[in-house]
Amino acid sequence: MKITAVILAAGQGTRMKSDLPKVLHPVCGVPMIEYALRAAWEASTEIPVVIIGHGAELVREFLGETACCVVQDPQLGTGHAVQQAESTLRGKTDLVLVTYADMPLLRPETLKRLVETQKSNKGPLTMLTVSAADPRGFGRVVRGLDGSVQAIVEEASATEEQLSTHELNVGAYCFTAAWLWDALHKIKVSSKGEYFLTDTVALAVQAGLTVQALASDDLVETIGINTRVHLAEAEAAMRQRINRAHMLRGVTIVDPASTYIEPGVRIGRDTVVRPNTHLRGETVIGKDCVIGPNTISEDTTVGDACEILASVMEEAVVEDHVTIGPFAHLRKGAHLCKGVHMGNFGEVKDSTLGPGTKMGHFSYIGNATIANNVNIGAGTVTCNYDGVHKNLTEIGEDVFIGSDTMLVAPVKVGARSRTGAGAVVTKDVEPDTLVVGVPARLIKKLNEANDDRTD
Secondary structure, three states, X not given: OOEEEXXXXXXXXXXXXXXXXXXXXXXXXXXXXXXXXXXXXXXXXXXXXXXXXXXHHHHHHHHXXXXXXXXXXXXXXHHHHHHOOHHHHOOOOOEEEEEEOOOOOOOHHHHHHHHHHHHOOOOOEEEEEEEOOOOOOOOEEXXXXXXXXXXXXXXXXXXXHHHOOOEEEEEEEEEEHHHHHHHHOOOOOOOOOOOOOXXXXXXXXHOOOOEEEEEEOOOHHHOOOOOHHHHHHHHHHHHXXXXXXXXXXXXXXXXXXXXXXXXXXXXXXXXXXXXXXXXXXXXXXXXXOEEOOOOEEEOOEEOXXXXXXXXXXXXXXXXXXXXXXOOOEEOOOOEEOOOOEEOOOOEEEOOEEOOOOEEOOOOEEEOEEEOOOOEEOOOOEEEOEOOOOEOOEEEOOOOEEOOOOXXXXXXXXOXXXXXXXXXXXXXXXXXXXXXXXXXXXXXXXXXXXXXXXXX
């Protein structure tokens, strides 16, 4: 059986008071339409159809090849919106699953149950409902004396008696496709000049057909977003859902209310995430780590048994047993190998620090390749930019870089060499050599066997 989702995303969202289309506003770092699309993909068998309108080109650009976009112009209501998919889907699908792009908390499992309920329904449609004291502007479900669904009444058109009803129309439906296309053409225009999809319920009842209602027991799941207040509510609910899932998989989150984890993040078991930590994008954290407090990680991979305190990491790679911070900054292209220590107020960009290397505080390493077991003294700077090009610094194994050394790239420092404090290195340094001064000059060749230096 072919099942196709139609996602309604054409609305202007005027109450958001934004130049950005409502469906592109992020929830936990991800545009809300992305959640609706993922859920639709899981509950259907065919590529989803997204009805776009306001900000159509921005929405189309975001969706790319993940959906078939159909423009609704003019925008004449939800029934008219679904009708725009008819030419694309008529005769090509068996069931049509209709959802809204501004309901990011609606789970794929719920949509699957909706589809399965309609498969066993002799009538043409199944709708999702929820019972709530706060109607949030949802339409009311009207039932007959026998308990059967008779109609959906929009809040603006409801009587006092109907307004007292607590069963609400969530806005997710599964239709028999062949019936749907004909029914859409029978919807009468409202006093607002719109065609409401909810009128299909009354059309089915009038034809003596059964409308099935699937009740959701999760009120949070049905949160729709119309204002920035709703956006904040959905953000909090999504964050709670994400954090809970990590904790159930063996991650300790000390204070979930102040921990911000986006849906693409993966965290290993027995890792501890401390308060005010933000894990974004495709960040991956290994097991047995301690992250935070006050740490931000975006699209960064962290190995096992790392400790990262009050630091920022962006598109970086951190291997096992690395300690960072506080107040360190890993920028794009930073790669800290196994056992590296990076002190406070340091910054690394487009550079690799080899295994066992120690980087002192107040240092900047950019466009550098550093071998294993190097000591980088406090205040060291790789002067990598000459005003036109970024230049490479190369440091060999077991090198000792004295505090406040300036390495003027392009430059190489050979294995087991040393620089004196405050040295300005403008020329390559041979292996086993001590250089000091401004500019740095050779003092002596070092005897590796008798080298009693300490860190």
